[in-house]
Amino acid sequence: MSVQERTYIMVKPDGVQRGLVGKIITRFEERGYKLIALKLVQATPEHLEKHYADLSARPFFPGLIKYMASGPVVGMVWQGLDAVKTGRAILGTTNPLQSPIGTIRGDFCLATGRNICHGSDTVENAEKEITLWFPEGVAQWTSALETWVFENT
Numbered sequence: 001m002s003v004q005e006r007t008y009i010m011v012k013p014d015g016v017q018r019g020l021v022g023k024i025i026t027r028f029e030e031r032g033y034k035l036i037a038l039k040l041v042q043a044t045p046e047h048l049e050k051h052y053a054d055l056s057a058r059p060f061f062p063g064l065i066k067y068m069a070s071g072p073v074v075g076m077v078w079q080g081l082d083a084v085k086t087g088r089a090i091l092g093t094t095n096p097l098q099s100p101i102g103t104i105r106g107d108f109c110l111a112t113g114r115n116i117c118h119g120s121d122t123v124e125n126a127e128k129e130i131t132l133w134f135p136e137g138v139a140q141w142t143s144a145l146e147t148w149v150f151e152n153t
């Protein structure tokens with residue numbers, strides 16, 4: 001676990017259409033994570049098949065790709081202590097009905113197939129996803145908040 005840990009978070013097409021981009025960004029900002037990359041893109045099915053390659057044998061895969069390609073997504077990279085695991089906790093569980101109130105999915109959606117956001121599940125997958133979505137690289141900057149969010153910086 002490191003202060004430099006990075007995770008790939010994405011607002012899915014339903015989250016963009018429903019006007020939830022700002023709220024989702026706010027959850028990560030307010031928790032103390034640092035935004036180091038952000039873009040809105042219309043992803044191609046081929047690109048999404050790479051992103052979800054681990055799920056290609058699942059029956060819902062074709063529907064998942066269609067859903068993810070149905071409109072633009074907002075991809076971002078957040079950096080900070082325990083970003084991958086805590087990022088997943090901020091999103092909530094895959095099935096929004098089981099997601100606690102206070103999580104993004106527990107507050108804003110109801111269906112697994114329309115669960116508005118994505119978050120990397122391991123540090124290794126986060127690095128792969130960051131390379132896939134941001135081949136141009138991410139920003140390096142010092143946040144003025146860092147000395148207030150972390151001790152010994």
Ligand code: IDP
Nearest residue numbers: 055060064093094112113114115117118119121
């Ligand atoms: P995660 O997004 O919580 O990591 P994964 O198991 O990696 O969940 O599945 C990726 C995405 O695929 C889910 O967020 C959801 O949108 C979709 N998905 C997963 N399981 C189902 C299902 O049973 N029916 C429809 N869509 C599903």
Ligand code: MG
Nearest residue numbers: 118119120121
């Ligand atoms: Mg996943």
